[in-house]
Amino acid sequence: MTSIFFQQRTVAKAVSCSGVGVHSGKKVNLTIKPAPVNHGIKFKRTDLPDSPSITAHFNMVVDTSLATVIGHDGFIVSTIEHLMASFSGLSIDNALVEMDAYEMPIMDGSAGPFTSLIKEAGIIEQLDPRCFFVIKEPIELKKDEKFVGIYPSSTYKITCTIEYDHPLIERQSYSIDVSDEVFEREISRARTFGFLHEVEDLKRYGLARGGSLDNAVVIDKRDIINEDGLRYPDEFVRHKILDCIGDFSLLGMPLLGHVVLNRSGHAFNHAFLKEFFAKKESWETRTIHNVNDLPQPP
Numbered sequence: 001m002t003s004i005f006f007q008q009r010t011v012a013k014a015v016s017c018s019g020v021g022v023h024s025g026k027k028v029n030l031t032i033k034p035a036p037v038n039h040g041i042k043f044k045r046t047d048l049p050d051s052p053s054i055t056a057h058f059n060m061v062v063d064t065s066l067a068t069v070i071g072h073d074g075f076i077v078s079t080i081e082h083l084m085a086s087f088s089g090l091s092i093d094n095a096l097v098e099m100d101a102y103e104m105p106i107m108d109g110s111a112g113p114f115t116s117l118i119k120e121a122g123i124i125e126q127l128d129p130r131c132f133f134v135i136k137e138p139i140e141l142k143k144d145e146k147f148v149g150i151y152p153s154s155t156y157k158i159t160c161t162i163e164y165d166h167p168l169i170e171r172q173s174y175s176i177d178v179s180d181e182v183f184e185r186e187i188s189r190a191r192t193f194g195f196l197h198e199v200e201d202l203k204r205y206g207l208a209r210g211g212s213l214d215n216a217v218v219i220d221k222r223d224i225i226n227e228d229g230l231r232y233p234d235e236f237v238r239h240k241i242l243d244c245i246g247d248f249s250l251l252g253m254p255l256l257g258h259v260v261l262n263r264s265g266h267a268f269n270h271a272f273l274k275e276f277f278a279k280k281e282s283w284e285t286r287t288i289h290n291v292n293d294l295p296q297p298p
């Protein structure tokens with residue numbers, strides 16, 4: 001039994017939310033609207049003259065140091081990774097995201113609120129089939145202790161391992177077959193996390209202005225500072241999978257492959273995507289109409 005969707009999908013109606021940008025501290029209103037087939041995910045800045053828009057694609061990424069930022073022609077859209085994870089996790093191919101500031105709202109630091117919002121809109125199947133990236137040969141990238149690899153698979157799988165020299169995290173490993181149900185239940189609610197000293201440094205440099213215990217898990221030397229504790233015992237590694245789903249959504253099409261990550265983050269995931277596009281002989285793009293067209297498990 002597979003839970004892969006073969007037709008393109010979009011939201012059934014427009015839905016809105018608002019919040020603050022985690023780095024800018026700026027209030028932003030956001031509306032997700034239905035879009036036609038082969039449109040992709042586009043972000044539109046309604047606060048700028050002529051309301052320019054940009055496609056959420058790897059080749060539009062301009063910065064990954066603190067968050068994923070896309071930009072083009074002198075304007076940017078920042079911190080798109082959690083909403084992008086929701087679109088990818090729910091297999092939404094086409095949507096127009098309108099916003100009236102440059103940074104996405106951080107909400108509660110997870111993809112839970114975006115996932116609920118999209119489900120509230122409803123999801124409809126469209127007439128055209130989806131085109132997938134199908135992995136033919138392994139692609140691997142390693143630097144020091146960081147590693148990302150992708151391997152042939154008949155489904156989209158992610159296995160992630162993190163290791164921190166901290167008693168609350170240490171080594172955590174988690175593996176999922178990405179489907180809308182598993183994403184919603186096991187991944188979407190996992191929040192961003194940070195160490196107290198890092199948060200203080202960011203604030204000193206005028207960053208993380210909108211950051212608070214309402215939108216991140218914050219850890220000091222020994223404890224979790226948030227009063228309510230964790231949402232999952234291994235919330236940290238689950239959030240890294242959430243980020244990975246958001247980063248890999250910038251391929252622009254759904255993926256059939258097994259992604260393996262070790263101590264990676266946004267910047268190294270993007271270095272891997274660059275390697276991915278350089279290794280064109282290792283994958284192909286294929287329209288898949290039904291289960292019989294799926295690649296055979298290796």
Ligand SMILES: [Zn+2]
Pocket residue numbers: 081082192239243
């Ligand atoms: Zn994140």
